[in-house]
Amino acid sequence: MSPGTTVLDVDGLRMRYGSTDVLHDVTFQARHGEVLALLGPNGAGKTTTIEILEGFRSRSAGRVQVLGADPADGGERWRARVGVVLQSWRDHGKWRVRELLAHLAAHYTAYTRPWDPDELIAAVGLTAHAAKKIKTLSGGQRRRLDVAIGIVGRPELLFLDEPTAAFDPAARHDFHELVRGLADDQHTTILLTTHDLAEAEKLADRIVILDGGRVIADGSAADLARGIAGEDEVRWVHEGRRHTHRAADSTAFARELFARHGAAVQELEVHRASLEQTYLALVRHAEQESR
């Protein structure tokens, strides 16, 4: 698959539970090698969307293509190209970590070139626990194992539903490195849901925000920030005096500033609206509109 190919294509997706519509006309795409974060308040429809794309839930209407197939009838070969990290892997408590991953890797050899179990165990930081029974792992260690299970077949597309919820800061940092490595080095396309906006800002090439089952924003963190805040704040010191200026194009403004004053410009800082500020503004606005 080449860069620029559309790996996920969701068009007019609708989902109804009983008489309640929980997804209305959801449309977005993801390209090959892109990390897409799906954000939104509790109940916005993130898990429902991801489960439909994984082929675990039937949709009510709309067109969905995942790696060129409709997930509602994706066969085994298609499934082997898709990695899934569910909210938690509770079965197989008596299995040992290495034993389970070796077993799953063997299953994938018919379709893909799976990870070597020991390399994978090292990549998710479980080397010291490789011989332990799964039921004896801590919550965070089990979550690392969930991630290993999701990627063991070197999927072309990986779904991560709140992958770092139980991680300590070091595990979270290692996981971020692993995800960026999968996208940058192996060109894995990744769709993740998270409530951690700093995580989304760090990992995602693009962000889709769902609210009340509708897409209310789609773009890079910088695009979304520009759309809401409009301007960055530029601060600097010149001849001992502190200055502040708001600029729509802060890079062009800084270039001009240096062209005019050269090395006399000191302590330059550019402050862009954080994803947290942008997200809160977008969700508040959407909720006011729907009242």
Ligand SMILES: Nc1ncnc2c1ncn2[C@@H]1O[C@H](COP(=O)(O)OP(=O)(O)OP(=O)(O)O)[C@@H](O)[C@H]1O
């Ligand atoms: N099996 C079901 N039957 C009926 N309603 C459901 C079912 N599953 C989910 N819902 C409803 O669909 C809506 C979307 O739920 P979903 O789990 O997709 O949200 P979410 O964005 O993943 O939320 P969270 O951030 O809390 O995980 C919610 O209102 C939820 O109550």
